Amino acid sequence: MLNLIEKEEIKLQEYNKKQKKVVLSSISSDSHTWNLIFMQLYLEKLGCEVINLGACCEDERVMAAIHHHEPDFVVISSVNGHAHIDGARLIQKIRTDEMLKDIPVIIGGKLGVSGKNNKQYVNYLADAGFDAVFDDSGDILSFENYIKNLIPYSSHSDLN
């Protein structure tokens, strides 16, 4: 009989074999899309199926897409400097939704309009409820490592 740790490991291996589904979006005030197009290609290269919601995505549309597609995780990419406002508001809405409160949500990009001082928003956004925050001064490999090591999140996962 398998012990608990082995069971968990098998679950993780099974999960890692499965194609991950990702909802990819900007924030409501951000009109940029090159970041989204690159991120889509990048996540696809990592083996993910990507639902790309495009520019200026309102909070409700992001939430509806998560409910509808039931992704493994959510990536928010923003470069207009308003992530510290719109991102914080979005994650608060996601975390107060009973169905979505545990889904991994990651945000990255230009988080504020203060250049190097944008680092101040990393902790702020993590405290607001994001699972990981990537300031644009970082390396994309740290993002990739994070994605690769994401573990199954939900108790209602089909692996149970």
Added chain:
Amino acid sequence: MSFSKFVFETHHSGRLTVQPRMGLSSVDEMRQGLLAVRDNALASIGTVTLDSYTRVGDHETARAALQLGSPLNGFPLVAHGADVARSMLDGVQVQHFPVQVRHGSALPQDIFATLIAAGFDATEGGPVSYCLPYGRVPLDRSITAWRECCQMLAEHEAKTGKAIHLESFGGCMLGQLCPPSLLIAISILEGLFFMHHGVRDLSLSYAQQVSFRQDLAAIKVLRGLAERFLHGSRSHVVLYTYMGVFPRTVGGASDLLAQSARLAAASGAMRLIVKTPAEAHRIPTVQENIASLEHASEIYETSPRDLAVDQALVDEIGEEALSLIEAVLNLDADLDKAIAKAFASGLLDVPYCLHDDNANASRAFIDQRGLLRWQSPGRMPIRIGKRQEEQMIDMVDPFAFLGMLKSIERRYDAPYLAAPNPIFVTARAEA
């Protein structure tokens, strides 16, 4: 002096009209910024760039941010209101200093009403160029909104005798990786749209792309087609310094700006909207903007005018642009409907544009000669030569794609970097 008159007089005196992108949340800072742009020896025009909340019509959030003192990425014109904006301009906007509002909105009725009431000289955008690249407003709603806005400008002119200048942003679809023929076709179609709805004082834009030779040919084509299609208007060409991923080094950014000033001189573009070395990192300061205006003006003065163009490129770009424009005009006698139908049917299709009303079946790439070409035109009436087909790259590889997106950054930064940046190495290895 009107916006256009300023630009034409400056051109005839052998100088370049230069303009920053500049938007500050507070009235005092915005006013100080405009004064700094005005009070120098350059032929400069003032810019008030609006913030992202105002652009998407979320004036409540803009007001809340003003009250909290949260910094916005531009001037919240509607939240401040026409009276506040008018008093900000008082004593700033004088005979030799027209001021333009730059906003990026697909539904700009509030913005137009406010900028007209506040007394601004000019604004910009267009039903396609401010809709498809920047949001999710349906194209037909944007077309209706822009028709109303053009009519507001026409009524204002009929009432006061003062024309407010309108610039098409059509030469900048997504800033990069849109081949010149489509940029030109959209600029011309938006110019026609403005004229159909009563605006005759206008300009057509073109954003610097990846090849000086190709850009020079493109602007020649744009000027020729403007003469052919927009007679009865008063128009000039405005050039935007590169709008894509920008060099990160001061030297690289400065060289790219200089190249755009040379392009303005060589092509006969009368006005240049500059970028600064801060572009890759953050919103520039007022002083950085002034330094760029000075640098561009200096380079322009010593650059050759009306350089010889590559006729083969002129022919190719001209043929494609004309084919696109005519295909659209043949779709419907009503231009508004023709434009909507053109996107619905994929006869116009902006590469990499995620908007729901864009077919997104076309693809562009940078070929081995450094020219921006079609990889696939989707359903657009454009033929692709065999030579091009042989040069396709792997478009689904994220780093090959990133390498293309960053080709200008790489080329201009290279002389100033001790070692190539890591993305470059990866892109080359994988390409």
